[in-house]
Amino acid sequence: MLENTLIFKINELLPQTQCGQCGFKGCRPYAEAIAEGRADINQCPPGGDEGIADLARLLGVSVKPLDAVFGQHKPRQTAFIVEEQCIGCAKCIAACPVDAIIGAAKFMHTVIADECTGCALCVAPCPVDCIVMQPVVDEEFDKRARAALSKRRYEARGLRQAQEAAEQAERRRQSKAALLKIKAL
Ligand code: SF4
Ligand code: SF4
Ligand code: SF4
Numbered sequence: 655m656l657e658n659t660l661i662f663k664i665n666e667l668l669p670q671t672q673c674g675q676c677g678f679k680g681c682r683p684y685a686e687a688i689a690e691g692r693a694d695i696n697q698c699p700p701g702g703d704e705g706i707a708d709l710a711r712l713l714g715v716s717v718k719p720l721d722a723v724f725g726q727h728k729p730r731q732t733a734f735i736v737e738e739q740c741i742g743c744a745k746c747i748a749a750c751p752v753d754a755i756i757g758a759a760k761f762m763h764t765v766i767a768d769e770c771t772g773c774a775l776c777v778a779p780c781p782v783d784c785i786v787m788q789p790v791v792d793e794e795f796d797k798r799a800r801a802a803l804s805k806r807r808y809e810a811r812g813l814r815q816a817q818e819a820a821e822q823a824e825r826r827r828q829s830k831a832a833l834l835k836i837k838a839l
Contacts, residue, residue, distance in 0.1 A: 659689075660689045661682075661685050661686050661689045662685075663712060664685040664688050664689055664709065664712065664713075665681055665682050665685035665805075667701075667705065667708040667709055667712060668681040668684065668685060668698060668701060668705065668801070669681070669698065669700040669701045669705060669771075669797070669801050669804075670771065670800075670801040670802075670804035670805045670808065671700040671771040671772060671773050671804065672751035672752060672771055672773055672775075672804065672808050673699075673700060673771070673772075673773035673774065673775065674773075674775070675697075675698070675699050675700070675724050675725045676693065676697040676698050676699075676724055677693070677697060677724065678693070680751065680808065681698075681805070681808075684697065684698065688709070688713075694718075694721065695709040695710060695713065695715065695718070696718050696719060696720050696721045697721055697724045698720075698724070699720060699724055699725035699726055699727050699728070700727070700728075700730075700772075701727075702720060702727035703717075703719075703720065703727070706718065706719075706720060729789050729790070730772050730789070730790045730795070731772040731774070731787045731788060731789055731790060732765065732767045732770040732772050732787070732788060732790055733754075733755075733765045733770050733772070733774065733776055733777070733785050733786070733787055733788075734765060734767075734785070734786050734787075734788050735755075735762075735763055735764055735765055735784055735785050736784040736785075736786065737762045737763075737764065737784075739782055739783075739784035740757075740762045740763050740782070740784050741781070741782055742757065742758070742759055742760040742761045742762060742763065743759070743780075743781060744757065744758070744759050744763070745779040745780060745781065746763060746776035746779060746780055746785060747763065748779070749775045749776045749778075749779045750775065750776050751771070751773060751775060751808055751811065752769060752770075752771055752804055752807035752808050752811060753769075753807060753810070753811050753814075754766050754769040754770040754771070754807070755776060765785075769803070769804075769807060771804045772787065772790070774787050
């Protein structure tokens with residue numbers, strides 16, 4: 655069963671920030687790479703020393719320091735949109751791995767702070783630089799519960815994107831078939 659695989663167990667220990675700092679396109683691909691011996695356990699800055707220790711324990715290997723090549727461990731942050739400056743281009747929505755930004759094209763956008771992982775992937779695509787990262791002040795957040803929520807949202811987004819791609823492919827197929835029918839008349 656998937657729940658018993660090493661990849662699953664490794665992924666459960668990752669912070670689910672989905673930032674890509676480890677060099678992979680999210681936590682799950684990094685978990686796969688660790689399990690397959692393609693990546694080391696010290697490549698996740700959001701997980702920091704605690705995350706490395708968890709991975710070392712699971713895999714029965716020695717703890718090592720975070721590899722600075724991949725970044726520095728920082729306290730958790732969330733994105734904040736300076737709404738008066740937002741031009742409603744929706745580029746941030748496309749970049750967010752957990753659908754934590756709401757807004758429609760040409761309308762102001764807002765970050766749902768409780769669902770933001772702090773990955774900062776929305777910052778660079780914003781053409782007017784109106785997204786800022788702010789430190790989180792709540793000291794009481796449950797790290798595991800937050801990671802589980804982010805994982806669910808990341809997976810739901812992946813499913814939605816796959817469904818949209820399939821629907822788009824079906825529409826293209828139907829248009830092509832209709833065109834061929836017209837040409838054959
Ligand atoms: S939190 Fe970021 S750096 Fe850590 S495993 Fe997930 S995607 Fe990679
Ligand atoms: S709102 Fe920005 S920082 Fe927060 S999860 Fe989405 S992309 Fe990452
Ligand atoms: S990318 Fe920036 S300007 Fe565009 S919708 Fe998002 S916050 Fe607004």
